[in-house]
Amino acid sequence: MTIIATQSLTKTYGGGVTALSELTVDVEAGVIGLVGANGAGKSTFIKIMLGLTAPTSGDVRVFGLDPVTETDQVRARVGYMPENDCLPPDVSAAEFVTHLGRLSGLPKTAARERASEALRHVGLYEERYRQIGGYSTGMKQRVKLAQALVHDPDLLLLDEPTNGLDPAGRDAMLNLVHRIGNEFGISVVVCSHLLGEVERICDSLIAIEGGRLLRADRISAMTAASDILAVEVSEGTDELADILVQRELTVTREGRMLLVPLTSESAYDEILRAVAELDLPLHRLDQRRHRVAELFTTKETADV
C-alpha cells in the first residue's frame, strides 16, 4: 500500500532558498528511513506532509489525501514528533499527553486511557505522574514519542528521535520505533542524518541531498544483489583466483583475501568445490552483507 506519494514536489522559501526540488517518490507502508545531511530538506518534507507549509509546486498525497486542502483528515491520521525540545516543564507527562490527546479529538476519558497506554508503551510507568521538568533526556524523548502515538495514528513522522541520547538510549529508542512499525501496525518515517542507525530498523530508505532525491528503495533491494563472499586460503591464492575466473565468477583481491560476488545460487558451492579440488588450506569463508552506507559513499564524503 502506498502511503506517501509525491510528484515533482518543490519547495522554495522566500529569498530563493530551495529546500526541496523535483522530489518524486512513492513510499510503501512500513518503517521508512528518511536520510540526508542537516539542511537536506527532511524537515521541510515533514512540514509539507503535515500541511504546515504548502509546496511551491508539485503534488503530495498522504493516504491519498492532499495535506494542503484536506489538512484535518491528514493530521488526524498522522502523529508528529518534532526534533526540538517541546515539553512544558511544569506539568506531569500523564496530564500533558492527555491534553494533547484531546487536541487530537479524543473524548476526555478516552484521551486519559490512551495517554497512560501510550506512555506505558514507550516505557514510562510511575514516572508519568512526575513533572516533566525533572525528566532525563531519554525520558523526554519518550514523552515526545508518546504524544505522537496517543491518538492512534496510521503514520508517525519522527524527526531525529535519537537526538541527544546515549548509545543505550539510542538502541532502546530504535527498538521501540522498530516495534511500533512491526507490531503496532503503524507506519513510521524516521528522519535521521545517521544512515547506520536507520538502516537497522527500516524496511525502505529515502535518501535526499540538497532537496533532491538520491535514492529511494527497499533496503532488501539495496543490499540483496551485493552479497559478497570473502575467501582466504593460506597458500595458492592465485591458482584459486584463476580457477574461479574460469568458472565465470568475478574475483577481486583484497589483501590476502579474494572477494567474490554471489551472483547466482550455485556460486557458493562452486567456490567450495574449487577450494576442495585444489586441496587448499581454507582459512576463512565469510559472507558479507553490503552495508547500505556503501551505496552512498560518494555522498558521505561530499558531506564531510
Next chain:
Amino acid sequence: MSDAGVIHDIGYQRYEGPRLGRSAMFGAIYQHGLRASFGLGRSAKAKIFPWLVVGIVLLVAVINAAVKAQANIILFDYFSFDDTLSWLVIFFVAIVAPELVSRDMRSGVLPLYFSRPLRAFDYIGAKFAALASAVFLLLGVPQFIMFLGGAFTTKNGASGVWNEFLDLLPGWGYSVLWALLFASISLLVASFTGKRAFAAGGIVAFFLMTAPVVGVLSILPSKTAQHLAGLANPMSLLTGVQSWLRGKTDLGLDIGDFGVIYGIELFCLVTACVLLLLARYRKVASL
C-alpha cells in the same frame, strides 16, 4: 533513562472510538486555559497570585454588601466596583495572560498543537475566550455576592429583589466589556514574548503608561481634547463608554458629546487586538 534497553511487551490496542471535531478541541483548550487562569492543575506556586487577587476582590464585595446591609451606606455600586478594582484586574491579566500564551511559546509546545487538526483561530480564540471568562468571573462573582447581600436585606420583598437584579444585569454587562478589552490587549502583548516576566511587565506598562496621557490631555485648554482624553487609556475608555451608555456625567470624566467615539474605539480596539493575535498565530502555526 529508566530501564534503558528493556523492551516492554504489552500488546498495542488500536483506537476504534469516536474522534471529535475542531469544536471539541476548542473546548479542550478553553477549559484548560480557564483552569490554568486560576492555577488549577498547576503547582501551588501558580495558584498564589490568582487566588490572592480573587481573595481581595471577594473581600471587597463582602465588606461592601455588609456595610450596605448594616449601615445602608453604598460604598460602590456595580459599576464603580469594576472601576475601583481596575488595578487588581491589571495585575490579574498581567499574570494570567503570559501563563496562557507565553508559556506555550517558551516551552516550544506549539508545533505539537499545530501538527494536530487545529488552526490558529481555534488556539487563540479559545485562549481569548478563557481569559475573558476568567476576568468576567473575577468581577462577576463578587458583583453577584453584592447582589445577594442586597437581595437578602431588601425591605421591599420580591420587587426589591427584582430591582436589585435589574441593577446587577448592566453591571455584569459592564464587566463583560472589561473582560473583552483586558483579555484582548493583554493576550496581544503576551503573545510577543516567550518570557513571562517580560510579558507581565509589558502588560502592566501598557495599562499604566497610558494613564498619564489622559491626565495631560484633560488639562489642555481645548474642550475637545478634554472630552477625548479618556480614549488614551483602556480604563478611562471603559469609564467613557459607561458614561455614554448610562448618560452619567458624574464619573470624573467629561466626554461631552463624544460618547459614540468611545463606543467605536472600544469595539475597534478589541477587534484589532483579536485580528492581530490571529495574524500573529497564523504565522506561528506555519512554524
